[in-house]
Amino acid sequence: MSNLPFFSINVQSRLINQVIILFYCLAAYKLLAGMWLFQLEPFEFLVKKDVTGWWFLQTGLHTWLLDNRIGCVLMDSLFYSFPLIVWLVYKGRKKQVWVVSLAWLVVNWLYVQAYVQFPTNSIEGHIAWLFLPLLFAFANHSERFYYVMHALRYYFLFFFATAAIWKIRQGGLFNTEQMSAVLLAQHKAFLVAWPQHWFTAFIYFLVQHQWLSYGLYLVATLLELVFLAGFFTEKYDRILFGLFVLFLIFDFIIMRIPYFEVLPLAVILLFSKYQLQEQH
Numbered sequence: 110m111s112n113l114p115f116f117s118i119n120v121q122s123r124l125i126n127q128v129i130i131l132f133y134c135l136a137a138y139k140l141l142a143g144m145w146l147f148q149l150e151p152f153e154f155l156v157k158k159d160v161t162g163w164w165f166l167q168t169g170l171h172t173w174l175l176d177n178r179i180g181c182v183l184m185d186s187l188f189y190s191f192p193l194i195v196w197l198v199y200k201g202r203k204k205q206v207w208v209v210s211l212a213w214l215v216v217n218w219l220y221v222q223a224y225v226q227f228p229t230n231s232i233e234g235h236i237a238w239l240f241l242p243l244l245f246a247f248a249n250h251s252e253r254f255y256y257v258m259h260a261l262r263y264y265f266l267f268f269f270a271t272a273a274i275w276k277i278r279q280g281g282l283f284n285t286e287q288m289s290a291v292l293l294a295q296h297k298a299f300l301v302a303w304p305q306h307w308f309t310a311f312i313y314f315l316v317q318h319q320w321l322s323y324g325l326y327l328v329a330t331l332l333e334l335v336f337l338a339g340f341f342t343e344k345y346d347r348i349l350f351g352l353f354v355l356f357l358i359f360d361f362i363i364m365r366i367p368y369f370e371v372l373p374l375a376v377i378l379l380f381s382k383y384q385l386q387e388q389h
Contacts, residue, residue, distance in 0.1 A: 114382065114383050114384075115383060115384060115385070116251065116255050116380075116383035116384060116385050116386065117251075117383075117386075118251060120380060120383050121248070121251055121254055121255075123380075124258070124376070124377070125196070125199060125245065126196075127373075128373045128376060129192050129193070129196045131372060131373045131376065132192045132373060133192070133193075135369060135370055135372075135373075136189050138369070142367075144367075145181075145185050145189075146174075146181040146185050146188075146220075146224055147182045147185050149181075150176075150178075159232065161218075161222065162226065162232070165218075165219070165222035165223070165226070166226075168219075170219060170223055171222075171223055174223055184219075184220055184223060187216050187220065188217065188220040191209075191212070191213040191216050191217070192213070194209060195209050195210055195213050195242075199245070199248050203248060203249040204249050206245060206246070206248045206249055207246040207247070207248075207249065210242045210243070210245040210248070211242070211246055213242040213245070214239075214242035214243065214246075217238045217239060217242060218239060220238075221238055221239060230366075230367070233268070233368075233371075234367070234368045234370055234371060236371060236374060237371055237372070237373045237374035238370065238373075240264065240374065241261070241373060241374065244261060255385050258377055258380065258381075259381065261374065261377055262339070262377045262378065262381055263340070265371075265374050265375060265377065265378070266336050266337070266340060266349075268371075269333055269336045269353065270333055270334060270336040270337045270339075270340075272333045273331075273332075273333035274334075276330050277330070281326070282326070282327070282330055285319055285320070285323045286323075287326055288315070288319075288322035288323050288325060288326035289315070289316040289319050289322045289323075291326075292315055292316055292363075292364075293312075295364055295365070296308075296309075296365070299312075299365075300312065300313075315363075325363065329356070329359075329360075332352055332356055335352065336349055336352075336353075339378075346378040346379070346381045346382065347378065347379060347382075349378055350375055350376075350378040350379055353375050354372070354375075357369055357371075357372065
């Protein structure tokens with residue numbers, strides 16, 4: 110008999126509550142940071158090598174949002190209200206939660222595609238909101254919820270570990286000048302606009318000391334590779350979660366990339382220790 114705790118309705122509710130709380134904490138942070146769609150005042154859009162993005166462009170929604178403050182407010186309202194709606198349905202009429210969750214999935218897909226078409230962030234930073242509605246869709250069936258949760262766990266591990274594999278495949282890991290070049294490309298606008306800022310001095314210090322910047326690149330790559338362990342055991346999932354949080358913090362400090370919205374997907378690692386109770 111396994112000593113691992115069983116997955117229950119209470120555990121499922123805790124996971125759902127934590128995801129919803131995280132969503133609105135991130136929403137508050139983005140509002141204060143001026144990162145809601147209506148605050149960005151988009152006036153141009155980017156065409157990226159993304160098949161789903163090309164499909165989205167066919168809707169024409171991106172052109173409707175150009176310099177359309179009311180449209181952006183409408184999109185923000187839908188995106189930021191739907192998690193609460195889904196949560197209320199889950200608490201009150203659980204059998205209908207799959208319908209609302211699928212509607213949430215459509216809203217999220219449209220919003221995220223619109224958001225990343227403008228010069229804001231890459232779609233990778235929003236994968237949690239592209240996939241988590243699928244988890245909520247099975248909230249009325251604990252067993253299916255459990256299996257979808259673990260499928261999303263594997264997807265998260267794949268998402269993070271393949272970042273390291275990509276660095277190796279592209280040869281960046283074997284180029285000691287790689288990180289210095291990345292820093293200059295990432296912060297070029299800031300370096301020009303704020304030459305006297307402490308962060309500018311910090312970036313130039315890293316660029317000029319390639320052994321140090323490459324060391325950071327190497328550590329980040331090794332950290333990403335560590336997540337491959339999750340494919341073989343769930344024993345270290347809590348450690349992996351802590352490492353991921355550490356990665357997010359340093360990625361924000363050094364690269365100024367706010368990937369915090371991936372965090373709700375990583376929270377699943379904290380619940381992988383629970384096992385499904387066998388039905389007799």
